[in-house]
Amino acid sequence: MEGKSIIITGGATGLGKAMAMEFARLGADIVIASRNLENLEKAAKEISTFNNKVIVTQTDVRSPEQVEKMVRRAVEENGKIDILVNNAAGNFRVPSLDMSVNAWNSVVDIVLHGTWYCSQEVGRQMVFQKTGGNILNIGSTHVWSGNPGTAHSTAAKAGVLALTKTLAVEWAQENIRVNLIAPGPIEGTGAAEQLWSTPELEKAVLNRIPSGRMGTPKEVAYLASYLVSDYASYVTGSSFVIDGAGHLNKGGV
Numbered sequence: 001m002e003g004k005s006i007i008i009t010g011g012a013t014g015l016g017k018a019m020a021m022e023f024a025r026l027g028a029d030i031v032i033a034s035r036n037l038e039n040l041e042k043a044a045k046e047i048s049t050f051n052n053k054v055i056v057t058q059t060d061v062r063s064p065e066q067v068e069k070m071v072r073r074a075v076e077e078n079g080k081i082d083i084l085v086n087n088a089a090g091n092f093r094v095p096s097l098d099m100s101v102n103a104w105n106s107v108v109d110i111v112l113h114g115t116w117y118c119s120q121e122v123g124r125q126m127v128f129q130k131t132g133g134n135i136l137n138i139g140s141t142h143v144w145s146g147n148p149g150t151a152h153s154t155a156a157k158a159g160v161l162a163l164t165k166t167l168a169v170e171w172a173q174e175n176i177r178v179n180l181i182a183p184g185p186i187e188g189t190g191a192a193e194q195l196w197s198t199p200e201l202e203k204a205v206l207n208r209i210p211s212g213r214m215g216t217p218k219e220v221a222y223l224a225s226y227l228v229s230d231y232a233s234y235v236t237g238s239s240f241v242i243d244g245a246g247h248l249n250k251g252g253v
């Protein structure tokens with residue numbers, strides 16, 4: 001990944017930071033973008049221990065104007081963009097019958113609209129550069145299993161999966177690959193705080209995973225590294241589940 005210029009939204013925490021660290025270890029220049037500047041600066045310090053360039057940009061992916069600024073900044077600093085990881089997301093548990101309009105909009109705006117704004121802006125830049133490139137979206141296994149209590153996130157992630165396939169076909173001639181990683185529960189991340197914050201919830205989540213444990217952020221980062229690298233040069237329009245077989249039926253009666 002030497003010399004590659006990579007934007008990771010939500011790159012200051014959880015899976016985003018783990019991917020940023022791994023891409024940096026492999027030699028890439030990193031731009032991390034999210035809302036909390038303090039988190040961004042703290043993460044940048046850690047990511048720059050690999051002697052690569054790390055830029056932070058305070059960006060709310062729900063704003064097309066802020067996304068445009070983020071892309072302009074990345075191009076000014078690094079001269080180009082090779083890879084975009086659409087990782088930023090919001091999620092919380094709320095019964096569907098009680099969900100407010102704002103609660104629905106807030107999550108769908110971050111997950112689906114934010115992914116679209118970033119993809120379109122970066123896609124335009126990659127076409128302008130005539131370099132090709134690739135986009136990696138972070139989805140969720142909930143798209144296939146459903147997940148009571150997170151209708152907003154699950155529906156938005158399904159939109160992201162459909163967008164992945166559509167853009168992969170539309171932009172294949174531009175040599176832009178578009179893929180998706182669908183993680184199951186990963187330990188020590190924002191999802192843990194939002195979705196299994198009590199011991200009872202955590203136990204219920206663990207119970208559904210045949211491998212008997214949650215994944216780690218590093219395991220997701222290793223898969224991401226493969227997908228954005230040239231080892232995956234013929235892989236596009238695909239989704240990759242990483243969940244210890246959690247989306248499959250465990251068997252038994």
Ligand SMILES: CCC/C=C/C(=O)SCCNC(=O)CCNC(=O)[C@H](O)C(C)(C)COP(=O)([O-])OP(=O)([O-])OC[C@H]1O[C@@H](n2cnc3c(N)ncnc32)[C@H](O)[C@@H]1OP(=O)([O-])[O-]
Binds near residue numbers: 091100102103190191
């Ligand atoms: C296997 C896992 C799969 C996927 C995992 C992940 O994605 S993990 C990723 C995990 N990481 C993250 O999620 C990190 C980022 N997450 C966040 O920043 C926030 O959770 C956010 C998504 C609410 C966005 O913030 P914001 O400042 O834009 O929003 P705001 O504060 O203005 O609220 C907007 C509306 O939502 C309402 N509402 C909020 N919480 C709850 C609740 N618990 N209950 C009910 N409702 C709730 C709130 O009341 C308001 O509606 P109202 O009252 O006006 O009708």
Ligand SMILES: NC(=O)C1=CN([C@@H]2O[C@H](COP(=O)(O)OP(=O)(O)OC[C@H]3O[C@@H](n4cnc5c(N)ncnc54)[C@H](OP(=O)(O)O)[C@@H]3O)[C@@H](O)[C@H]2O)C=CC1
Binds near residue numbers: 036062182
């Ligand atoms: N961890 C898990 O078990 C799973 C995670 N996923 C997916 O993995 C990805 C990472 O999740 P995880 O690491 O758990 O969670 P985190 O909460 O650690 O990461 C979410 C990141 O998104 C950023 N973000 C949220 N809203 C916005 C916004 N409006 N604009 C820009 N950035 C924003 C947050 O930063 P800030 O608040 O500062 O903006 C934060 O850094 C998400 O796409 C999630 O849906 C999917 C399945 C399982």
